[in-house]
Amino acid sequence: MKDSDCESFRAQHKSLVRVIDAILVSVSETSNFLRQGDSSGQVGSTNRFGDHQLKIDVKADDIIFSNLRACGAVATASSEEKPEELDLEGHGFSVAFDPLDGSSIVGANFAVGAIFGIWDGPGLLGRTGAQQVAAAYAVYGPRTSVVLARPGATGGLTVDELSLRDGEWSVSRHGIRLGEKKVFAPANLRAAADNKAYADFVSACIADKYTLRYTGGFVPDINHIMAKGGGLFVNPASTSAPAKLRLLYECAPLALIVEAAGGASSNGKESILSMQIDSLDRRTAITLGSQDEVARSEHCLQV
Template sequence: MSNTRSDQQGSLQDELAKLEPPLVNVLTAIAAAVAEVAHTLRTASCDETGTCNTLGDKQLEADMVADSSIFAALRGCGAVELASSEEKPTDHEMGGSGYSVAFDPLDGSSIIGANWAVGSIFGVWPGRGFVGRSAREQVAAGYAVYGPKTLLVLARPVAAGQAPSGAERRHVVQEFVLLPSGAWQLSRADVRIPQAKKCFASANLKATSDNNAYRQLVLHWMSERYTLRYSGGLVPDLHHILAKGGGVFCNPTSPTAPAKLRCLYECAPLALITEAAGGSSHNGQGSALDAVLSAHDQRSPLCLGSADEVAQCLPAMQLHSS
């Protein structure tokens, strides 16, 4: 397993320097927006606004602040044609040219009141639009973790001469930490997920009531003395897998506990990051990267993590994948 930490204390700009300038502008804008969201979250209200987005989710004031910050950064970078967020789930003109960005501005906002870590999720697509496209078309993806430290994890294209460890990979996954100065410092240069680790995050446990395969899977994890690491936030749960060297996040469905995760804003970007780091993703039918988006509100079961651990989850995932 390679989980290389940077000895040269490189910066985000150093790592992006060999990429195409328009993509550099997009990723730099995302990083700037994350830094602003991290600052505003220290004091932003987690009270409900009294409104719901068009997907039916209750909106917090913190959601709206984060959403506005990210839209403003993308609009100002000059390289984004369209953007869409979970708070505003339609295509919005950004005035630029080159890429489209879909994002969840504040994933896990319902646990802010408990002062737990939350995140933001980003998927970057070449060209214009999302519907009718495969998640595998993403050129880059990332997530931010707002916790004791603010972290930005990016799956970005491997530039010429930058292939890690001589591997022939399309993307490399890197972790950056936000410094007090506002700069982003490289903290892990090549994040990798091992084949297996006895650690699980069991989301949507309500589905165990009528998804027997999932119930048996949870019992298997417990009988085999797996470690439970579940926070209720998708981003911190996935980040634990990348930070601690493996495990699995499993979110199946059942007839009475349907899918809640949005393919565009959550599943597609996190699947790219997971697979780029050497792990696996599954949506009940195959890799989540092979799913073709039919609508902004398309939802899906999702399993992410170490390849061997994901493979054990397939019966529970496939049972109600439709």
Template sequence: MAAQTIATPKLAVRASAAPRRSAGATKKSAAKAPMRNVVVKGGGEYGASGTSFYTTTEKQESYDSLDAVLGAKCKDEEVKTVIREQLDACADITEALRSALVTVEGSANTFGDAQLSVDVIADQIMWDAVKSSAVVAWGASEEEPEVKPCNPNGRFTVCWDPLDGSSIVDNNWAVGTMIGIWSKESGTGADGLIGATGRDQVTALIAIYGPRTTVLVGLDDGVYEFSYGCTPDGCQLPDGTFEPWICSRKQIKINEDSKIFSPANMRAGAEVAGYKKLMDYYMDNKYTLRYSGGLVPDVYQQFTKNMGIFTNPTSDKSPAKLRLAFEASPFGLLVEAAGGKTSDGVTGGSVLDVQINAVDQRTALAIGSKNEVDRFNSMVLGK
């Protein structure tokens, strides 16, 4: 779909230091004020000052609302509905994270990993969202990888990792939610997942919960970012109503080249000579390391810095850990839609072309700037 000019009214944002969720658009009488936003510009090309990779995003006088962007950039009404529902769930998770302590729940998921209180809360919010939806037929969570029925009249199969980053959430580092959405007709079975590929997704959403909550969403003509809770009452429209979401960036692009690298599973470097060689290449050529150990922040930065490479190869002693349906496929859809590239870490082909044959199927992964994924394929896989 070609880019269109959104004719709906622009969004004026009120300033506040304590955002919280506004349940839908409600009338308020408060006056509008411009959004306060610090603009920090990066310096030049890659070099000593360039290693900071500051944002070059300029403040706007107004921002489009969620409804305005979905109205112009998403033709399918049911896809609009499921996007709104999943954004509502991300807003609820945001509020829960602001008050919930990170403690061991005393239970484990099906992989034997200890569940944290925040994992359980986020997962329940996601289940509540899909079970109450009129358009979701099936749901599956990484916490319990089994496709379960929701609404028999629904159209979509929704798979999610409710809170990626369990090993870093106790540090109060950024964590996130990954959501892949398929048509229930996509696969070979009734649930729309088994037999499907990541390329069959109708859309995907990636939420990151840091100082701000932002969500990447795949729409008809590319990847858009929506920011949550810019004021205590939401974001004020010219007619006086308030909404919780604004469109903070449009049609995001990932450059072909990068000087940022995020190397996961570095243990594999002891067994995979090509991976150690690749790490040496990054260091010899003065790439900047940006790695937190959370998949969401480590790949999400590719959309904010417009570059990056995340690598997670496998070896006999360091097998694949990333889940194809819950993690690699949603991110793969968005990265490729933004002009990036993915590798399945085995054949060198796109991870979006790997068939999902089991709900908890694992995969190796390289994802990000095109030329860097090509370098991974060449140096690590010999492709």
């Protein structure tokens, strides 16, 4: 990080800064690769979860693992493309990440992203999202940016946006906070077919003249909420449309960022940050965003 506002943080958290810098380098390299041309073709393989892999999935995964290993401050890392706890031979932190969130919409030239959660010490299983020391997501859109929740001077968390310009990162927004906005991103809408609570909630949002903002990518939908200062993302489940989003690689890091900005998260019963990561493949229904909107929507997840 190059901005002068980051210098005090650097002095206090040198090892964590090395991890964050490795993530920023990875995002920059991935951004360059995405803009080189068609990288959306399948490589003819699947990951251990059975997801079909695109060239960019594999490339982004390789870029991030390489930089995390090189920084020397990561003991353990795991990704959606390599869902196992891998020893990176460093000391300090463990990192879980989704190297390319929204890869299915790359072909439509939509914005896509990446998600990172950072825990202190080795190992990821048995942790909770609340134990993260930092989390970040990257957005690859008309510009490349990273939203980062990290320890602040007061001991809490601050949420900043960093933007990449001319090969350098700088803080473009400091201290992001969420209020209440009538903006709605209804994911897994197929669940409304046999989840009446969700169907009724969607109808109520339409009747209340909510603005619909849904891209089909978790990161760009959450980023819209962060950029506009409020709103709601909800991804429930039903018998025919089960939960797809993974707690470790996607939900826990984004929940930390949203809650650090004054928002809320829920699985219908508790904060996403309270859920134990008892499996690398644990999945959950989720609602994220402004506090009042999450409170209004969490009943949709109780099926």
